[in-house]
Amino acid sequence: MPKTKTVFQLVILVSLCLFLSPGAWAHGHAHGHKKPDKRGILLVAFGSSYPQAQASFENIEARVKKAFPQVPVRWAYTSRIIRHKLNEKGKHYDSTAMALAKMMDEGFTHVAVQSLHTIPGAEFHDLRSIVTGFESMSCGFEKILLGYPLLSAPQDLVAVRDAMLNTIPEERKAGEAVIFMGHGTHHPSNAFYQAMAHSFQQEDPNVYVGTVEGSPSLEDILDRIEDKGTDTAYLMPFMSVAGDHVRNDMAGPGADSWKSILADKGIRTEAVLKGTAEYNTIADIWLDHLQDVFSHL
Template identity: 45%
Template structure:
């Protein structure tokens, strides 16, 4: 509802600017949309994505939007201004772009992704001058995506018989949480030592710990199944508090290693998002 109100507001503000935008028919732009992060060391993942996007579309302007109002407010206090998707789309329309390809940097097509889809698709209906908007799929949304990610992790983080890798996903109460246990099935096709668990969904860390004990695992490598190694990775996964995944695993007797690297820092993973953006861009 909040996004729809913002769309309506910006449509009124820029209504009279439509004729100027229409004089630049066919001008294309790219909008990259993510939850966001306030960790400076994690933002290098977004810099990597932008560099790859620029390589593929050197003559197209790139805009960014953060969906998290909390993150935007926190960054604003640091003097860093980030737009919401509605704000970014309004600026794009004002700048005269008539064709916009938006790429979600979310992992699964959950509630937040669908909110963004409604915002992006709705904007072309109310923003005068914006002729068409297309939305790229999130990281894993079909069979091929899941296969590519399973191959990537099993090759990127190989293990021996008494070792295992545990990926920390966010999880959600949305029906799309099914992608996490679904992804586990794809991992199982290639390895019985790679697991995915979630912070807020199923499977949980407790579910995975049972499997680790059953398989007599001695050493566990933790790494985020998230676009950036932000707050969840730094604190919930690898923090020193007793509730962190690292501390819980150590309390269960496992040796724990951490790979503090977001998915967007891996070029192979970024290429999946690039492929999805290409689909959206080519259909403009």
């Protein structure tokens, strides 16, 4: 979209589409005014203001562009706070609605929206509502489809488990713990973290999943680790990016970080500051979801 376009103009564009009748849109098609097909991809993440976290997004984008070399790729961040922080640094990212409005203005007819969230929680459901809104516009896209987050089906649990087990540093010794830190949520989809925790335990009883804001928590894990006499634990993100939670809540110097809490228990820690989307084997699971929806455009 040309830079001279304003937010106000985009709002007017979307508003007109909402109020135009399906009959008027069909009338335009009948007179040969159907737009030529133009397919695009919108990648949607929560976002991060940490420069180091961009490695995850860059890797995802590279994988997507390799798989779809002729398809334009756009980005949107769902976090208003993150967008505001980046804007203050001179880096502009659109919300999902704004990104889709711009794509509509650019003449895209078919759009695959791919969620880069880990679970189908509140953020994903908000995203789905926005996509549904654009889908209902009578003069909007001819087709718009939404790809599922990393964990959305039973087969994803197996694929993600196997991929993440392969990311554990080779120097880890038998008996040493690995704790994956997830975000966690009060949304019912938090059950995916609990399911992942169980799945890891079936393969390796010294691999755990904890969450910052859900269940299991670090406290749920500590007693089990201490009972085994574990003296070393690897801390690894179960988040797409190594952003604020990873660098502060997981591996930060503060007294309430997981690293500090474990140190107080006499457990030495090794922190891996690498988001899941930085690993091709995990990024490709998101890509599989995107390829599925794109094939149905």
